[in-house]
Amino acid sequence: MRIVSLAGGIGGARFLRGLQAAAPDAELTVVVNTGDDITLYGLRICPDLDTVMYTLGGGIDEQRGWGRQDETFHAKAELEAYDVPTAWFGLGDRDLATHLVRRQMLDAGFPLSEVTRALCARWQPGAALLPMTDDQVETYVRVELDGRERAIHFQEWWVKHRAALPARAIVAVGAERSTPAPGVLDAIAAADVVVLPPSNPVVSIGTVLQVPGIAEALRAKTVVGVSPVIGGAPVRGMADACLSAIGVETNAEAVGRHYRARSDGGLLDGWLVDTADAAATVPGVEVRAVPLLMTDLPAAAAMARAALDLAGA
């Protein structure tokens, strides 16, 4: 069975580990959000690609959900000692090697999709990781800071300000001019099922859907989504801060309806919600309620199995 998943950071990566456990013989392709990417110190940092790669490749720090296990932050401490303004970003010493390799390959002219393939040769994630596009797309957030309106990089909003500054708008700069990375549309066309993991519906999956051609390609497929919100609260991260920025209520029904509305109603066929949200309805979409708290791998595998069963239905 060929499965395609659109994914972002921590929640998405953890769900994908469950999906691999639930369908070990499936051929999995993950189309990963690159809107969170940031250039710092001349390095190109791709948080969602690296989180999926490390999580599926066995190198992730389980407690943080991002970055490497057994990590140290000496370089970060040194940057802080120099009062470098971007020292707030948690650049791990082991993680640094990934960014150095990526920088070297990008400078040599390799597209991000080739760089990702090379990095995955080491990590063996057991899935094909594709950036949503090889073009530069970066998410900026319009906030009020120091008494004036400014657009700051998503990472500054998310990491430095913990998404505490109300987002006036969230813009994936460059998305409208981007094209899907090589292999993305082919993988979607060949897929038996497309699964949207419980990633951030705005800045992760929402951004992938903004790459022209991707949402349209999904209309022809069976697509099942997993709600990232349980009982009116996001399971982790700060999806509520993002959802309120686009005027979507933070509940499973509203997020499901938001996805369905994408590409004028043709996106979603099935919507998996937690038992707490069993009353949710999404017009034209089959809603099923199962426990969605991804406490461990067996729980993630059970959720993934439920998503595949729903797709089969």
Ligand code: FO1
């Ligand atoms: N998240 C944080 O909350 N604090 C950090 O300092 C941080 C550093 C970081 C470094 C590399 C990386 O791949 C991810 C990192 N993240 C950090 C996570 C990242 O900001 C978000 O998880 C994604 O961008 C949202 O999906």
